[in-house]
Structures are given as structure tokens and as C-alpha cells.
Amino acid sequence: MVIHNQDAFLSNVAAHLGRPRRTSGVKRPTWSVRPQDRVFAGYSKEELIAVLKKQCQAIHTDVVEVKQHELTQALTDTIKRYEGKTVIAANDKRNALYGLDQFYEQLNEKIDVHIWDAQLGKENQIIAERADIGISFSDITLAESATVTLFNDKHHGRSISLLPKSFIAIIPKSTIVPRMTQAARQLHTSVKKGKDVPSCVSFVSGPSNSADIEMNLIVGVHGPIQATYIVVGD
Secondary structure (H helix, E strand, O other), X not given: OOOOOHHHHHHHHHHHOOOOOOOOOOOOOOOOOOHHXXXXXXXXXXXXXXXXXXXXXXXXXXXXXXXXXXXXXXXXXXXXXXXXXXXXXXXXXXXXXXXXXXXXXXXXXOOEEEXXXXXXXXXXXXXXXXXXEEEEEOOEEEOOOOEEEEEXXXXXXXXXXXXXXXEEXXXXXXXEEOOHHHHHHHHHHHHHOOOOOOOEEEXXXXXXXXXXXXXOOEEOOOOOOEEEEEEEOO
């Protein structure tokens, strides 16, 4: 990844702080108290799923827990419940692993299914805007806030979870962690190891909502008006 104008930017920040720029000897503090690590510490995957389900009630999100061979039926049922006629899904490598490539082909015989195509560029966004349902895999799932973390790239545009009327997140059980602490640590570790990181990381907690007016929660304000999480044993 190429970072443009990094030196000029950091030098400018240091100048406004009234000191020379520090290029060495900077160490991350070692805090004596780290309460964030104690939240749900030692919880099993089943206990974290229970936390996730409880939080989903607060954010108006449906949860379905299935085994891997039951995933396609769960998707069929959810699409039918949402009266979906048009679907857009990420071009995810896990589609093949979970048998979704064939599922989408068969589904496309009944309704309009579009798999994100990087060669189409912004046309994907137009398709997403007109779609009834967007479907994505979660890369990291935060039990505490019932949040799915989506690693967006050229094969998985963020429009999938933002523009359609409804959103379905497929959550492999192995992706569930206690909270944001673990997600941030995983991303930081990837950067430290020099691994490629996604161009955009989206944190999605159920359908769109806002509580700007006197803390009254309004759902379906500026994005999907309903959402379903399908937790899949893996």
C-alpha cells in the first residue's frame, strides 16, 4: 500500500505542536489496567452467540442459527420473507466453500441475482441501489454490539450493505469475538505483519437507524430498513 504525502503531513502536524518530528524512540504505552480485555473473557462461542442474539433484539435484527448444509434454505426463507425480487451479493471466495455459487445460479432462474463484478465499476452501485436485498459474509463479528465487520474491496463493495432495502449477513461461527477490542487487534496485527489490509472496513450493526432526536430510536433512516443475521456452524 502506497501512502502519499505522509512525511509532509506528519512534519506539518509536528510543527503545529511546536516540536521536531519524532521518527524514532516512540513506543506504545503498556497500560497497567486494560478493562477492555475482560469483557466476556473466557466466553465460549455458544455463550457469545447468546450475547449476540440478545443484542440483536435491541437493534431490531433477526437472527437465524443453522448448520452449514442448512444455509441455502435459510437464505431462501429470508429472501422470501423479505419478498425479494432482486439480490446483490459479494463476489466472495466463501461462496464456493458454502455452496452459494450453485445456489445463486439456481436462484437467478427465479429472481434477478447480481454478483458484484469489479469490471462493471460504478454500475454495481446502481444495481445495489435498485436491489431489494444485499448479502455479505461477516469477516469479524462483535457479539457485544451485534456488529458485523465487512472487509470491503473491489470484489465486495460497501454498497451491498448500504443501498438495498434489506440486508442479510452470513456469519461463520468462527468469526464471532467478544467486542471491538478483538477486531482492532486483528487489524493491527495484520498491518504489523505487512499483510494487505482491505481498502475499507465497514462496521454494520443491524438495519440503518438514528436516535438524533431526543434519543428516540428510528429504524430504516438512510439504508436497509431490515436485517437478518444467519449464524452458520463451520
